[in-house]
Amino acid sequence: MGNYVRAQDLSYEEVLFQDTPALFTSLRVKSASIPMGMYRYEIREEGGEPCQLSRGILVDHYGTLLTADPIQLPADGYLSCASADLVFLSDGVAALEDFQRKHPPTGRDVMELFIAKPEEKPLLFSQNCEQDAADGCIGHMRGDFERDILHHTWWPHCLDSRYNDANFKADLARVVDWLRIGFAPLKNLKTMAAFCAYYDQAAIPNEDRAYGFRIETGRYRYMLRCTPVKGAYHVYLYCYSKEALMG
Secondary structure (H helix, E strand, O other): OEEEEEEHHHOOOEEEEEEEEEEEEEEEEEEOHHHHEEEEEEEEEEEEEEEEEEEOOOEOOOOEEEEEEOOOOOOOEEEEHHHHHHHEEEEEEHHHHHHHHHHHOOOOOOOOEEEEEEHHHHOOOOOOOOHHHOOOOEEEEEEEEEEOEEEEEEEOOOHHHHHOOHHHHHHHHHHHHHOOOOOOOOOOOOHHHHHHHHHHHOOOOOOOOOOEEEEEEOOOOEEEEOOOOOOOOOOOEEEHHHHHHHH
């Protein structure tokens, strides 16, 4: 996999990746050395050409990107790309500090999916109202697939009346749409089963064929429980307000 280098010890080439300003290096960069507020992505190559962007690439590493704004990845974390998506600018060698001054963050709000941690298991299930309020739970969506169509209903929790506003509805809608595109768990039951099998480390301890994921956006956290078993409710999506946690 090659050696990792501290971000501060490198010089970079300034690039555009699909119109997002970025710094590029062919080396691997230590994630712990990335400055606060910046993002690291790695690019995979095929035949010497870039073909995929992800938070981490195990083999066929082409290079590393550092950005001030996050890049929206698909739910599975792997974005297909081509040489035309990576444009090298003619500004010469760029320093990390200069790039940060030149390209301050714009506040882009992306969606990211992670495997739920074992200690997050309670957030994947309904709890009492007092605990819901402490966790910032607005409510949950329950659904199942019928002929590849996801039928779902909304179940309000005790913070629903306070936080279920237009901003939340729009955020929830874009998350659900995102989870239906490509290799994503809400596309259909077959894809959910394949997605959960691929991320088998997401299996929820002491739960039969249930898998847990966490989706982060700027203002909300979603805990997704998938059960790709015929006859079961396939989807539980618990929705939490980060604002509620800040009091």
